[in-house]
Amino acid sequence: MRLQPNWEETKLKFAVEFVPQEAYWKTTYYAMLAEKSGYDYVWITDHFNNRNVYTALTNILNYTDRVKIGPGVTNPYVLHPIGLAQSMMSLAEMAPGRVICGLGTGDKTTLDMVSIPRNKPLRTVRETTQIVREITAGNRLTMEGKIYQISGVKLNFKIPDPVPVFIGAQGPKMLALAAEIGDGVLINASSPKDFEPAFIHIKEGLAKADKKMGDVEVVAATAFSVDKDLEKARQAAMPVAAFIVAGCPEPILGRHGIPVEAAGEISAAIAKGDWGAVFSKVTSEMLDAFAICGTPETCIEKINNLKKMGVTLFITGSPIGPKIHKSIELFSKEVLPHVSD
Amino acid sequence: MTSIENVIQKIPQEATGPLQKKLTDILLKSKKGQMLDPNLAKSILNNYHDNDLKSPEGFKTLLEAAVSLEKEKVAEKMQELNLNEAAAQLGGN
16 A cells, blocks of 8 residues: 655645754653644654654653654664564554654764664665555565565554655655655755755656655755844854764765865864864854754745745754744744745 | 742742743753653643643642752742742742
Protein backbone atom coordinates (compact mmCIF):
# COMPACT_ATOMS: atom_id res chain seq x y z
CA MET A 1 0.00 0.00 0.00
CA ARG A 2 1.43 3.36 -1.02
CA LEU A 3 0.41 6.33 1.06
CA GLN A 4 -0.75 9.30 -0.96
CA PRO A 5 -0.94 12.14 1.52
CA ASN A 6 -2.86 15.25 0.73
CA TRP A 7 -0.09 17.82 0.63
CA GLU A 8 -1.96 19.93 -1.88
CA GLU A 9 -2.98 22.69 0.45
CA THR A 10 -1.21 25.89 -0.57
CA LYS A 11 -1.00 27.29 2.93
CA LEU A 12 2.55 27.31 4.19
CA LYS A 13 2.88 25.10 7.25
CA PHE A 14 5.31 25.50 10.12
CA ALA A 15 7.41 23.16 12.20
CA VAL A 16 9.76 23.69 15.07
CA GLU A 17 12.77 21.51 15.72
CA PHE A 18 14.05 20.88 19.21
CA VAL A 19 17.31 19.29 20.26
CA PRO A 20 16.55 17.18 23.37
CA GLN A 21 19.60 18.41 25.23
CA GLU A 22 17.69 19.92 28.13
CA ALA A 23 15.60 18.16 30.79
CA TYR A 24 12.71 16.23 29.24
CA TRP A 25 10.07 18.44 30.81
CA LYS A 26 11.55 21.55 29.18
CA THR A 27 11.43 20.03 25.70
CA THR A 28 7.85 18.95 26.39
CA TYR A 29 6.98 22.43 27.64
CA TYR A 30 8.47 23.98 24.49
CA ALA A 31 6.48 21.56 22.33
CA MET A 32 3.25 22.52 24.09
CA LEU A 33 4.16 26.19 23.69
CA ALA A 34 4.73 25.60 19.97
CA GLU A 35 1.34 23.92 19.62
CA LYS A 36 -0.40 26.72 21.50
CA SER A 37 1.49 29.22 19.30
CA GLY A 38 0.16 27.84 16.03
CA TYR A 39 2.89 25.52 14.82
CA ASP A 40 1.80 22.47 12.81
CA TYR A 41 4.71 20.10 13.49
CA VAL A 42 7.27 19.41 16.19
CA TRP A 43 10.45 17.60 15.19
CA ILE A 44 12.94 16.18 17.68
CA THR A 45 16.51 15.62 16.55
CA ASP A 46 18.10 12.21 17.03
CA HIS A 47 21.67 11.98 18.31
CA PHE A 48 22.73 9.32 20.79
CA ASN A 49 24.51 11.90 22.94
CA ASN A 50 21.22 13.67 23.73
CA ARG A 51 18.00 12.37 25.29
CA ASN A 52 16.43 9.50 23.40
CA VAL A 53 14.24 10.80 20.60
CA TYR A 54 11.40 8.29 21.07
CA THR A 55 11.17 8.95 24.80
CA ALA A 56 10.97 12.67 24.06
CA LEU A 57 8.33 12.15 21.34
CA THR A 58 6.24 9.88 23.58
CA ASN A 59 6.13 12.49 26.29
CA ILE A 60 5.27 15.21 23.77
CA LEU A 61 2.39 13.13 22.42
CA ASN A 62 1.09 12.75 25.95
CA TYR A 63 0.91 16.51 26.38
CA THR A 64 -0.14 17.78 22.95
CA ASP A 65 -3.40 17.40 21.08
CA ARG A 66 -2.90 18.58 17.51
CA VAL A 67 0.67 18.96 16.25
CA LYS A 68 2.24 16.29 14.12
CA ILE A 69 5.48 14.93 15.52
CA GLY A 70 8.44 12.89 14.44
CA PRO A 71 12.15 12.35 14.64
CA GLY A 72 13.81 15.07 12.63
CA VAL A 73 15.68 13.13 11.50
CA THR A 74 16.59 9.63 12.59
CA ASN A 75 18.86 7.24 10.71
CA PRO A 76 18.81 3.51 9.96
CA TYR A 77 22.43 2.96 11.03
CA VAL A 78 22.07 3.23 14.81
CA LEU A 79 18.62 1.61 14.90
CA HIS A 80 17.69 -1.15 12.43
CA PRO A 81 14.75 -0.16 10.17
CA ILE A 82 12.53 -2.79 11.77
CA GLY A 83 13.10 -1.14 15.15
CA LEU A 84 12.43 2.20 13.53
CA ALA A 85 9.15 0.93 12.04
CA GLN A 86 8.16 -0.52 15.42
CA SER A 87 8.88 2.81 17.14
CA MET A 88 6.87 4.74 14.56
CA MET A 89 3.91 2.38 14.89
CA SER A 90 4.01 2.55 18.68
CA LEU A 91 3.91 6.35 18.53
CA ALA A 92 1.17 6.30 15.88
CA GLU A 93 -0.94 4.04 18.09
CA MET A 94 -0.90 6.84 20.69
CA ALA A 95 -1.84 9.51 18.14
CA PRO A 96 -3.08 8.16 14.82
CA GLY A 97 -2.33 10.46 11.90
CA ARG A 98 0.01 12.65 13.88
CA VAL A 99 3.28 10.80 13.42
CA ILE A 100 5.81 11.34 10.63
CA CYS A 101 9.03 9.42 10.15
CA GLY A 102 11.85 11.86 9.43
CA LEU A 103 14.65 9.78 7.93
CA GLY A 104 18.20 10.63 6.96
CA THR A 105 21.66 9.14 6.81
CA GLY A 106 22.82 10.44 10.17
CA ASP A 107 25.65 12.63 11.24
CA LYS A 108 28.95 11.13 10.10
CA THR A 109 30.92 12.59 12.99
CA THR A 110 28.75 10.96 15.65
CA LEU A 111 28.47 7.67 13.73
CA ASP A 112 32.28 7.58 13.51
CA MET A 113 32.45 7.86 17.30
CA VAL A 114 30.80 4.45 17.62
CA SER A 115 32.45 2.92 14.56
CA ILE A 116 29.25 2.67 12.55
CA PRO A 117 30.08 3.05 8.86
CA ARG A 118 27.65 5.08 6.81
CA ASN A 119 27.59 2.60 3.95
CA LYS A 120 25.55 2.99 0.76
CA PRO A 121 23.38 5.84 2.02
CA LEU A 122 21.10 6.01 -1.03
CA ARG A 123 20.33 2.28 -1.06
CA THR A 124 19.99 2.25 2.73
CA VAL A 125 17.46 5.08 2.71
CA ARG A 126 15.54 3.51 -0.18
CA GLU A 127 15.21 0.14 1.54
CA THR A 128 14.48 1.66 4.95
CA THR A 129 11.66 3.70 3.46
CA GLN A 130 10.17 0.55 1.98
CA ILE A 131 10.44 -1.29 5.29
CA VAL A 132 8.81 1.52 7.28
CA ARG A 133 6.01 1.84 4.73
CA GLU A 134 5.24 -1.87 4.49
CA ILE A 135 5.47 -2.60 8.20
CA THR A 136 3.46 0.45 9.33
CA ALA A 137 0.82 -0.46 6.71
CA GLY A 138 0.36 -3.72 8.61
CA ASN A 139 1.75 -5.88 5.82
CA ARG A 140 3.80 -9.02 6.23
CA LEU A 141 7.15 -8.11 4.71
CA THR A 142 9.55 -10.35 2.88
CA MET A 143 12.40 -8.48 1.28
CA GLU A 144 15.64 -9.47 -0.41
CA GLY A 145 17.32 -6.09 -0.42
CA LYS A 146 20.94 -5.28 -1.09
CA ILE A 147 21.25 -4.02 2.48
CA TYR A 148 18.39 -5.64 4.38
CA GLN A 149 16.96 -9.13 4.13
CA ILE A 150 13.66 -9.62 5.89
CA SER A 151 11.72 -12.83 6.03
CA GLY A 152 7.95 -12.74 6.64
CA VAL A 153 7.91 -10.03 9.30
CA LYS A 154 4.64 -8.55 10.52
CA LEU A 155 4.12 -6.73 13.81
CA ASN A 156 1.53 -7.95 16.29
CA PHE A 157 -0.50 -4.74 16.29
CA LYS A 158 -2.01 -2.38 13.74
CA ILE A 159 -2.45 1.35 13.22
CA PRO A 160 -5.11 2.96 11.02
CA ASP A 161 -2.76 4.41 8.37
CA PRO A 162 0.87 3.87 7.41
CA VAL A 163 3.35 6.44 8.71
CA PRO A 164 4.51 8.99 6.10
CA VAL A 165 8.27 9.16 5.49
CA PHE A 166 10.04 12.49 5.02
CA ILE A 167 13.62 12.17 3.82
CA GLY A 168 16.40 14.58 4.79
CA ALA A 169 18.58 15.49 1.83
CA GLN A 170 21.31 17.86 0.77
CA GLY A 171 23.19 16.33 -2.16
CA PRO A 172 21.71 15.99 -5.67
CA LYS A 173 21.17 12.21 -5.61
CA MET A 174 19.55 12.15 -2.17
CA LEU A 175 17.29 15.09 -3.10
CA ALA A 176 16.12 13.22 -6.20
CA LEU A 177 15.62 9.99 -4.24
CA ALA A 178 13.71 11.80 -1.50
CA ALA A 179 11.33 13.26 -4.07
CA GLU A 180 10.99 9.93 -5.85
CA ILE A 181 10.14 7.76 -2.84
CA GLY A 182 9.40 10.12 0.04
CA ASP A 183 6.23 11.78 1.22
CA GLY A 184 8.34 14.82 2.02
CA VAL A 185 11.78 16.19 1.16
CA LEU A 186 13.59 17.82 4.06
CA ILE A 187 16.10 20.23 2.56
CA ASN A 188 18.83 21.18 4.99
CA ALA A 189 19.33 24.78 3.85
CA SER A 190 18.34 28.34 4.61
CA SER A 191 19.31 30.31 1.49
CA PRO A 192 17.52 30.59 -1.86
CA LYS A 193 20.93 29.90 -3.46
CA ASP A 194 20.70 26.36 -2.11
CA PHE A 195 17.01 25.88 -2.86
CA GLU A 196 17.33 26.76 -6.55
CA PRO A 197 19.49 23.73 -7.41
CA ALA A 198 17.58 21.58 -4.92
CA PHE A 199 14.35 22.08 -6.83
CA ILE A 200 16.02 20.90 -10.04
CA HIS A 201 16.91 17.58 -8.40
CA ILE A 202 13.53 17.30 -6.70
CA LYS A 203 11.82 17.64 -10.07
CA GLU A 204 14.09 14.93 -11.49
CA GLY A 205 13.06 12.58 -8.71
CA LEU A 206 9.39 13.39 -9.07
CA ALA A 207 9.52 12.73 -12.81
CA LYS A 208 11.11 9.34 -12.20
CA ALA A 209 8.14 8.32 -10.06
CA ASP A 210 5.57 10.00 -12.26
CA LYS A 211 4.77 12.37 -9.42
CA LYS A 212 4.23 16.12 -9.47
CA MET A 213 4.97 19.03 -7.18
CA GLY A 214 2.20 18.87 -4.63
CA ASP A 215 2.57 15.13 -4.22
CA VAL A 216 5.40 15.70 -1.77
CA GLU A 217 5.88 18.15 1.04
CA VAL A 218 8.88 20.38 0.30
CA VAL A 219 10.43 21.23 3.62
CA ALA A 220 12.94 23.96 4.42
CA ALA A 221 14.91 22.74 7.42
CA THR A 222 16.56 26.00 8.42
CA ALA A 223 18.85 27.24 11.13
CA PHE A 224 16.62 29.95 12.54
CA SER A 225 16.87 32.75 15.06
CA VAL A 226 14.42 35.58 15.67
CA ASP A 227 14.56 38.42 18.16
CA LYS A 228 13.44 42.04 18.20
CA ASP A 229 17.11 42.92 18.61
CA LEU A 230 18.87 42.16 15.32
CA GLU A 231 22.28 41.65 16.91
CA LYS A 232 20.95 39.28 19.57
CA ALA A 233 19.23 37.20 16.90
CA ARG A 234 22.41 37.00 14.83
CA GLN A 235 24.62 36.27 17.84
CA ALA A 236 22.37 33.36 18.79
CA ALA A 237 22.70 31.89 15.29
CA MET A 238 26.50 32.09 15.27
CA PRO A 239 27.33 28.73 16.89
CA VAL A 240 24.96 26.87 14.58
CA ALA A 241 26.29 28.70 11.51
CA ALA A 242 29.85 27.92 12.61
CA PHE A 243 29.14 24.18 12.78
CA ILE A 244 27.38 24.25 9.41
CA VAL A 245 30.29 26.08 7.76
CA ALA A 246 32.82 23.75 9.38
CA GLY A 247 31.10 20.66 7.97
CA CYS A 248 30.00 22.13 4.66
CA PRO A 249 31.00 20.46 1.37
CA GLU A 250 33.25 22.58 -0.86
CA PRO A 251 30.72 23.04 -3.68
CA ILE A 252 28.21 24.56 -1.29
CA LEU A 253 30.83 26.85 0.25
CA GLY A 254 31.73 27.91 -3.30
CA ARG A 255 28.09 28.60 -4.11
CA HIS A 256 28.06 31.14 -1.31
CA GLY A 257 31.50 32.60 -2.05
CA ILE A 258 32.97 31.34 1.22
CA PRO A 259 36.67 30.39 0.99
CA VAL A 260 37.45 26.80 1.93
CA GLU A 261 40.31 28.11 4.09
CA ALA A 262 37.88 30.17 6.18
CA ALA A 263 35.77 27.08 6.82
CA GLY A 264 38.95 25.18 7.75
CA GLU A 265 39.91 27.84 10.29
CA ILE A 266 36.49 27.62 11.93
CA SER A 267 36.69 23.84 11.98
CA ALA A 268 40.11 23.99 13.65
CA ALA A 269 38.89 26.50 16.23
CA ILE A 270 35.89 24.28 17.04
CA ALA A 271 38.20 21.29 17.46
CA LYS A 272 40.27 23.30 19.97
CA GLY A 273 37.15 24.52 21.76
CA ASP A 274 38.31 28.10 21.17
CA TRP A 275 34.86 29.67 20.97
CA GLY A 276 36.21 33.23 20.92
CA ALA A 277 38.11 32.39 17.73
CA VAL A 278 35.11 30.53 16.29
CA PHE A 279 32.76 33.46 16.71
CA SER A 280 35.30 35.99 15.46
CA LYS A 281 35.62 34.02 12.24
CA VAL A 282 31.90 33.69 11.49
CA THR A 283 31.14 36.45 9.01
CA SER A 284 27.88 38.15 8.10
CA GLU A 285 28.03 36.38 4.75
CA MET A 286 28.20 33.01 6.50
CA LEU A 287 25.23 33.85 8.71
CA ASP A 288 23.17 34.95 5.72
CA ALA A 289 24.14 31.83 3.77
CA PHE A 290 23.40 29.26 6.45
CA ALA A 291 20.78 30.74 8.74
CA ILE A 292 17.61 32.76 8.69
CA CYS A 293 18.18 35.17 11.52
CA GLY A 294 17.14 38.65 12.47
CA THR A 295 14.14 40.70 13.43
CA PRO A 296 10.62 39.51 12.65
CA GLU A 297 10.59 41.73 9.54
CA THR A 298 13.78 40.15 8.19
CA CYS A 299 12.48 36.65 8.86
CA ILE A 300 9.11 37.39 7.20
CA GLU A 301 10.86 38.50 4.02
CA LYS A 302 13.12 35.45 3.88
CA ILE A 303 10.32 32.97 4.65
CA ASN A 304 8.10 34.49 1.98
CA ASN A 305 10.95 34.20 -0.54
CA LEU A 306 11.21 30.46 0.15
CA LYS A 307 7.44 30.07 -0.05
CA LYS A 308 7.47 31.70 -3.51
CA MET A 309 10.10 29.17 -4.60
CA GLY A 310 7.83 26.25 -3.70
CA VAL A 311 8.58 25.43 -0.06
CA THR A 312 5.42 24.09 1.62
CA LEU A 313 6.66 23.47 5.16
CA PHE A 314 9.10 25.73 6.99
CA ILE A 315 11.10 24.48 9.98
CA THR A 316 12.38 26.93 12.54
CA GLY A 317 15.40 24.90 13.54
CA SER A 318 18.00 25.39 16.23
CA PRO A 319 18.70 27.82 17.83
CA ILE A 320 15.20 29.39 17.23
CA GLY A 321 16.41 32.47 19.11
CA PRO A 322 18.39 33.78 22.08
CA LYS A 323 15.71 32.42 24.44
CA ILE A 324 13.69 29.58 22.96
CA HIS A 325 10.35 30.30 24.61
CA LYS A 326 10.53 34.04 23.99
CA SER A 327 11.41 33.49 20.33
CA ILE A 328 8.56 31.00 19.83
CA GLU A 329 6.15 33.57 21.28
CA LEU A 330 7.63 36.33 19.11
CA PHE A 331 7.44 34.12 16.01
CA SER A 332 3.80 33.36 16.76
CA LYS A 333 2.81 36.98 17.29
CA GLU A 334 4.92 38.85 14.76
CA VAL A 335 5.98 36.42 12.03
CA LEU A 336 3.28 33.76 11.60
CA PRO A 337 0.44 36.18 10.81
CA HIS A 338 2.46 37.55 7.87
CA VAL A 339 3.63 34.31 6.30
CA SER A 340 0.95 31.69 6.81
CA ASP A 341 -1.60 32.70 4.14
CA MET B 1 0.73 24.97 56.53
CA THR B 2 3.79 24.40 54.29
CA SER B 3 6.47 27.03 53.89
CA ILE B 4 5.49 27.66 50.27
CA GLU B 5 1.99 28.44 51.44
CA ASN B 6 3.44 30.96 53.89
CA VAL B 7 5.21 32.68 50.99
CA ILE B 8 2.07 32.67 48.83
CA GLN B 9 0.15 34.36 51.65
CA LYS B 10 2.49 37.36 51.27
CA ILE B 11 1.79 37.74 47.54
CA PRO B 12 -1.19 39.92 46.64
CA GLN B 13 -3.53 38.42 44.07
CA GLU B 14 -2.74 41.12 41.48
CA ALA B 15 0.96 40.26 41.59
CA THR B 16 0.56 36.58 40.79
CA GLY B 17 0.24 37.19 37.01
CA PRO B 18 3.51 39.12 36.60
CA LEU B 19 5.30 36.80 39.03
CA GLN B 20 4.02 33.71 37.22
CA LYS B 21 5.72 34.89 34.00
CA LYS B 22 8.98 35.51 35.84
CA LEU B 23 8.84 32.11 37.54
CA THR B 24 8.35 30.45 34.16
CA ASP B 25 11.36 32.33 32.78
CA ILE B 26 13.47 31.30 35.76
CA LEU B 27 12.53 27.64 35.34
CA LEU B 28 13.11 27.53 31.58
CA LYS B 29 16.45 29.33 31.87
CA SER B 30 17.68 27.29 34.82
CA LYS B 31 20.73 25.12 34.21
CA LYS B 32 19.50 22.80 36.95
CA GLY B 33 16.41 21.63 35.05
CA GLN B 34 17.20 17.95 35.34
CA MET B 35 17.24 18.25 39.14
CA LEU B 36 13.57 19.23 39.26
CA ASP B 37 11.43 16.78 41.21
CA PRO B 38 9.67 14.61 38.58
CA ASN B 39 6.30 15.04 40.29
CA LEU B 40 6.66 18.83 40.19
CA ALA B 41 7.70 18.60 36.53
CA LYS B 42 4.61 16.54 35.71
CA SER B 43 2.42 18.93 37.64
CA ILE B 44 3.81 21.90 35.66
CA LEU B 45 3.21 20.09 32.36
CA ASN B 46 -0.31 19.04 33.38
CA ASN B 47 -1.22 22.57 34.47
CA TYR B 48 0.29 24.09 31.33
CA HIS B 49 -1.55 21.63 29.11
CA ASP B 50 -4.84 22.56 30.80
CA ASN B 51 -4.02 26.33 30.72
CA ASP B 52 -4.04 26.28 34.50
CA LEU B 53 -0.62 27.71 35.34
CA LYS B 54 -2.36 30.91 36.42
CA SER B 55 -4.69 29.05 38.78
CA PRO B 56 -3.81 28.98 42.50
CA GLU B 57 -2.72 25.34 42.16
CA GLY B 58 -0.65 26.06 39.02
CA PHE B 59 0.97 29.10 40.59
CA LYS B 60 1.85 27.14 43.72
CA THR B 61 3.47 24.43 41.59
CA LEU B 62 5.50 26.96 39.63
CA LEU B 63 6.64 28.72 42.78
CA GLU B 64 7.59 25.49 44.50
CA ALA B 65 9.51 24.32 41.42
CA ALA B 66 11.31 27.62 40.91
CA VAL B 67 12.25 27.87 44.57
CA SER B 68 13.56 24.30 44.56
CA LEU B 69 15.98 25.12 41.73
CA GLU B 70 16.68 28.85 41.94
CA LYS B 71 15.65 30.22 45.34
CA GLU B 72 17.87 33.32 45.15
CA LYS B 73 16.65 34.26 41.69
CA VAL B 74 13.04 33.93 42.81
CA ALA B 75 13.75 36.25 45.74
CA GLU B 76 15.38 38.76 43.36
CA LYS B 77 12.38 38.77 41.06
CA MET B 78 10.04 39.18 44.01
CA GLN B 79 11.99 42.23 45.11
CA GLU B 80 11.83 43.66 41.58
CA LEU B 81 8.05 43.42 41.89
CA ASN B 82 8.17 45.03 45.35
CA LEU B 83 7.10 41.78 46.98
CA ASN B 84 9.56 42.32 49.78
CA GLU B 85 7.56 40.49 52.42
CA ALA B 86 7.29 37.42 50.22
CA ALA B 87 11.02 37.61 49.46
CA ALA B 88 11.79 37.88 53.16
CA GLN B 89 9.51 34.93 53.94
CA LEU B 90 11.31 32.95 51.26
CA GLY B 91 14.67 33.82 52.82
CA GLY B 92 13.44 32.59 56.16
CA ASN B 93 12.37 29.19 54.83
